[in-house]
Amino acid sequence: MEIKISKCAPSCSACDTAFEHEQKVHSLVVMADDALARKDYCAKCFGDKQPDTVFCAWNVRYTDPKVLEAERQEAFSPLRRLFYDMATTTERLDLAQAYLAAQLLRRQRVFRQIKESEENEGSERVALFLDRAGNRLIEARDLNFTYTELDEARVQLMERLQALEAPPQEAGEDATETPQQSEQVEDNVQNATS
Helix, strand or coil: CCCCCCCCCCECCCCCCECCCCCEEEEEEEEECCEEEEEEECHHHHCCCCCCCEEEEEEEECCCHHHHHHHHHHHCHHHHHHHHHHHCCCCHHHHHHHHHHHHHHHHCCCEEEEEEEEECCCCEEEEEEEECCCCEEEEEEECCCCHHHHHHHHHHHHHHHHHHHCCCCCCCCCCCCCHHHHHHHHHHHHHHHC
């Protein structure tokens, strides 16, 4: 017999009350029509009695996918904020930083690339992205940046990210960044330029 157990239901199988994020849920696998079926119950509906058809039982914490997605998007918000700030300017260096930020966000699956096209007789490429956090379409422009421009943009983007992500330092306190943190940001930005 093949056993497939579905994910936790978003609501109680008995009273149909929606579960809240991190709520304790009582789950049962029961025999129904010669097959196994999962049933999830709130504490009020679970009770002490379990039917004879119970195959197994366990407790879980319900995780709301919307809350998890919001938390995941919040982790990328400094980079997203930087992208939106720089994408609206006309400065070439800011546009290069916006292009690198868009590529990083694409690799982190925050942005999804829809299409890329050439404009102005091939002098620039425009990448159209979907920002998954807000279902917003945005553009990132590659003005045929030179390697030197992209490298300078990478350095400045890293500095801006570190300034946003670092907690404010108290007077007299040394700023200590672990080598691992610095290398990870550096690697991500360098990979975006590749």
